Amino acid sequence: MTPLLEIRDLSVAFRTRRRDVTAVENVSMEILPGQTVAVVGESGSGKSTTAAAVNRLLPANGRITGGQVLFDGRDLVKASAREMSAIRGAGIGLVPQDPMSNLNPLMRIGDQIAEALEVHGVATGKAARARVLELLNLVGIPDPARRIGQYPHEFSGGMRQRALIAMGLACRPKLLIADEPTSALDVTVQRRILDQLEQLTAEMGTAVFLITHDLALAAERADVVAVMHQGRIVETGKAGEILAEPEHEYTRRLLGAVPSLSSVRVAEPERAAEDLVVVEGLRKVFPIRGTGEELTAVDAVSFAIPRGRTVSIVGESGSGKSTTANLLLGLDGATSGSIRFDGTDLAGLGRRELFAFRRRVQPVFQNPYASLDPRYPVGKSIAEPLRVHRVGGAAERKKAAAELLEKVSLPASMADRLPHELSGGQRQRVAIARALALSPELVVLDEAVSALDVLVQAQILELLAELQRELGLSYLFISHDLAVVRMISHAVHVMRNGRIVESGTAEDIFDHPEQDYTRELLAAIPGAGPSGERGGERGGGQG
Incomplete structure (x- = not known):
């Protein structure tokens, strides 16, 4: 069968202030009509850059330095801007990473x-x-x-x-480039979306070029998996074979870091502690524009966050998780109910007290693009909370930023880079470093590790646990990744339609769920593990 997409010896470089940096080097792979090929690898490995090169949507400082990209037999590297505009959408669809x-x-x-x-x-x-x-x-x-x-x-x-x-x-394209298409989705919606993509593939011959850091998802959904590391493809083969018996050491490292419901927990054993946060009867109602109707996003929610503990909220997209987080951060006001932080009701805080409160409570949001000023080097972004709260001088803040970068597994030299020069996972690590700058008592993490590959995710979870042990930090952890929630949580609350429908320890919720809804969430997790799953059911393809 003739490939729909054939990439031959593709190389891509980015201009930086100091030198050109090679992001993709001599990459070759092919996708047959109707086939799903997944490219996996850690953040910064070149996955998204390869996809962007196919669609000729590289950033302004990026350029293809060698190779061919043949789509339906046509070399897109040589196509004009007008020709590419006609191909995008109609011939090649795109689902980008950041909404x-x-x-x-x-x-x-x-x-x-x-x-x-x-x-x-x-x-x-x-x-x-x-x-x-x-x-x-x-x-x-x-x-x-x-x-x-x-x-x-x-x-x-x-x-x-x-x-x-x-x-x-x-536009029912022949090829769909899906760059982390479900990283922001809860598991039940993720399954529905991916089922639909498979149906399109079967019915219309639509091929899927899937970029993902989720190895379990790749194993379950792809015919062929290509593993990227430092800009090169280091291993390619049928999904079941490559993930069941990986040959390359890097692939084995990735598989070893995949969180599952049986993963070793990083959270300390539970112990009694006084409550830092107490939420009682929390309710938030939003007016629906132009209808005269209202949407109750959070309804009669009550829970507590003990000092030095991690409390997680899980549930489908739109269940009220992020709205609850925003209310706790003081970014929005409750319609009714109360939030007490260290004994003080947030509703009674004046402007000065609210400023002091925000030093003690820091967020890490789901979207790293929106968290960072695109004009600021990342070191300046990390140091900004210190400047706003008048902590230290310029030299001290610069030193602190470098130390925080290293804490989240990024080199201090990255302080001079702009956000668009970093991968999505690297940007999220910068956002976490920034949140830790003021040594807060509570960190609200809203899908804070959903953009991270499994190796970095494991490092960040260990880091969060270590900081909790050292500094007594409390976390409110909002996530749709149930395996991660189990690893890090002391208490878990399951939300649906604005209400908490089930609460308990991590062991209670995951080992003995009481609600059908909770069982549905658990059943929708891609694969029981990354070995088994789909493994080339429809066969085909060499990279």
Whole structure:
């Protein structure tokens, strides 16, 4: 069978202030029609850069320095800008990693999807609206007739990612490049989306170029897996074979770091401790634009966070997890109920007290792009909280930033780099370093490790546990990754439709779930482990 996509000896370099840096070196691989090929590897290995080169969407300082990218027999490296515009969307669909950087905040979601249909002559007017509703329903967005008129900020992070997936599938492309397409999604929606991608592959011959750091997902969903390390492909083969019997040492390291429900816990054993945070009867209601209706995002939620402990909230996208986190951070006000921090009700804090409170409580958000000023070198971003709170002089803050970078497994030399020069996982590590700068008592981590590859994720979880032991830190950990939650948590609360439906220790929730909903979440985790799963059921392909 003739490959739909054939990459031959592709090399990509980036210009930096000091020198050119090679990000991809002599990469070769192919994707057959209807085939799913997953590229896995740690953050910065060259996965996303390879995908961006295929679509000719490299950053301004990036360039293809050698090789060919043959799509349907045509070398895209030599294609003109106009030719690439025609190919993107219609021939090659894209689901990028970051929804906030790829959705227009001033356009309604429905209009953005319809625009993709209209640009490529697929549908206009009523036909486009009908297709948009079909796509929103397809990717699991509830009540699409109402949601079609909403803006990106009115969607949860997971729902924004689903909207991007709808845009990528809108024109029924021959090849879909999916760059971490489900990293922001809870496991039940992830399964629904990936099932749909498989259905497209089977029915229409759509090929999927899947970029992921989730090895269990790759094993379950891909026909072929290519492992990248430091810009090169070090191992390629059928998914089941390569993940069951890896030959390369790097692949074995990746597999050893994959978290599972049987992974060794990094959290200390539970012990009694006084409560740092007490949440009682918390409720948050949002008006729905243009309807006169209201959405209850958080409803009668109560829980406590003891000092030096990790409390996790899990649940589907839109369940109220992130809204709860924002209320605790003082970024939004509750409709009713109370949040007491160290005995003080947040609702009663004045401007000065709120400023002091925010030194003691620091966030790490889901989206590292939105957390960092694109104009600031990362060292300056890390030191910024110290400057705002007037901690130390310029030299001391610079030294502290370098030390914090090393704490999150990044070289101190990275302090001079701008955010766009870092991978998604590297940016998230910078965000974590920044949150730790003021030595807070409570860190609110909202999907803080979802963008990280398994090797870095394991390092960050160990780091969080170590800091908790050393500094007595408390964590509110918001996540859809249940294996990670089990590893790090002392207490777990399961949220659904704004309410906590089940609470208990990590062992209670994962070993003896009481609610059907909790059991559904556990059952939807990709694979029991990364060995077994799909392994080339439809065969094919060499890299």
